[in-house]
Amino acid sequence: MIKIAVDAMGGDFAPKEQIEGVYLALDRFDDIEITLFGEKKLMQPFLKADHPRLTFVETEGVIAMGEKDPIGAIRSNRKSSMAMALKSVKDASHDAVVSSGATQALIAGAHMIIGRMKGIKRTAIAPVLPTVVKDKPFILLDAGGNVEIKPEFMVQQAYFATVYAKEILGDAKPQVGLLNIGAEEGKGRLLDHEAAAALKAHPAIDFYGNVEPKDILNPPTTILLSDGFTANIVMKTIEGSARGFGIMLKEELAQGIFGKLGLLLSIKNLKSFKKRLSPEEIGGAMIYGLDGVLVKAQGSSKANGFYNGIRQARKIVHQDVLGKVRKILEASSDDSA
Amino acid sequence: MIKIAVDAMGGDFAPKEQIEGVYLALDRFDDIEITLFGEKKLMQPFLKADHPRLTFVETEGVIAMGEKDPIGAIRSNRKSSMAMALKSVKDASHDAVVSSGATQALIAGAHMIIGRMKGIKRTAIAPVLPTVVKDKPFILLDAGGNVEIKPEFMVQQAYFATVYAKEILGDAKPQVGLLNIGAEEGKGRLLDHEAAAALKAHPAIDFYGNVEPKDILNPPTTILLSDGFTANIVMKTIEGSARGFGIMLKEELAQGIFGKLGLLLSIKNLKSFKKRLSPEEIGGAMIYGLDGVLVKAQGSSKANGFYNGIRQARKIVHQDVLGKVRKILEASSDDSA
8 A cells, every 4th residue: 555645734725625636546546545634624524424545634734825934834833734744754654745735835844854865965846747749748857946056966856857757757768958048069057068967977867968948848858957946937937928828819719700609619629728738737746855755736736636646646656766766876976975 | 311231141031031021111111221231143033123222232151040150150251241231330331230140140240340339248139029918028138148147237238128118119117027936035046136136226227026937928027137048048938838839729729520610710810829929020139238239130030020120120220229228328337337
């Protein structure tokens, strides 16, 4: 059995959507057990009859989504659903934790409570995003963990992502691309030159070279890497473009009588288009580099998005992603450095 | 009369589309004179009857669009259409130059031949991009000029863009936003903190604060600023998202019989949607900081896109953008620093 701890209280629509996502996961996988960390009286309205593989841990308080001081909040509220769920992975009573709570609090809490994997220099947030090719998503690193970064951190993220792409995304030979302003070698900042050299040199990484973001939704590699500032900017620019294009498309399609008729006929397909762009379809972002499995589902997750986060956490445990990363770490010279 | 020098030979579809764009501009504006810099024998097939406001300067050779060493090419070919057109602005026989030639060669050539405006520390490429609000575009800075940047360069770009937004885009009170990974003060890198402080302090700049790119096509400010690496990444991510969404949209819309019918009815509107996203509609990018007016039209410009570049150059001269920037420079302490 794979034991998954769920922070039921974090997220824009918690605990309703989280609990519904949990039931979806229990239905679809019979090799998981889930513990809901939360306040029973708030969860009660959404609970069904007792489930043999669902248990509860009562917690006190929640880290609010708009919390001004998320790091202070998680530090001072060790009985919160988030803190208690994280602790259940640290004390090894659970194999993985899934939360859609406030990102900064979650990352800070994970550092305080779970801690980094031995030899890993920095943790990283690794969302999985859709491309134009169905079921061929890509990993974007580092989407916000490390604003100022060193090439050695990027190398560790790259081989972590390589294991993830193989074991979870099913890419037998994942390559790593460096996000850059030009495809030619030597483009970009000093950081990019140093990172390219270090990525090329590492035996566990298949380095492709520079990738320009004009191919961002049709990238030549399953893994795209940059510093935490740039990758976060890229992720938010895709999001902003999607929003903007959606608004423009709706406006333009509704023009004229033929347009209105066409729009009516296209509604089902437009919904399917929107769904394809939705982060819900892919699931959450694994936090790389912790001494335990943590999946961060989107704060705005609905039941299906949260279910996908649980599905992902289950597979990460099942495929022993952490064990495989540890093997590379042991073989890497950067561990002894 | 406003005298505009046109590099007829640079661009993916030169000289045909450039020449057609020139005729469009001559038709629509009777206060401009245009000189075509190029090889007459190559231009001949696209020329109409003599035009009283169109003259020619014969040039030798062209800087190829895919040129491996663009800086070397412009340095060693001073009789090229690009070099000669730039020179005509330097020697004041023309008021502005428009080129859709290779960007790097053009920027290098502009530095060598026209030179920087006195007091300006760095030039910058400033494309004007569409938003979800029709006829309310925004300026993105610096889209590729300065990979490593200092806050003082960003300040100069910000007040240059402020003048441009007022005089060319018609925004009476343009504000400047700093592209960042969070909207709250204090987000981002050391560079961003320093830039925010410097932008806030300058009397000719109305600083709005941080802007996250999840609002990239619906930004709260007419001017969005970052370092040259980040802004270029943002521009290419918008481009890549547009491409990717276009592919996905086409695939999804064509599903099923109702979808196909809807698609047929929507074709005109989809074209209008595509046009709205097209950089052609906005025109070229002004190069800020030169001692002369240079507009870089897209390398892939067709006649209408190139016409828009000429229209833009005309307005920049007409509104005396450079004169207004010089006044701010003279009043700014950073000139004497």
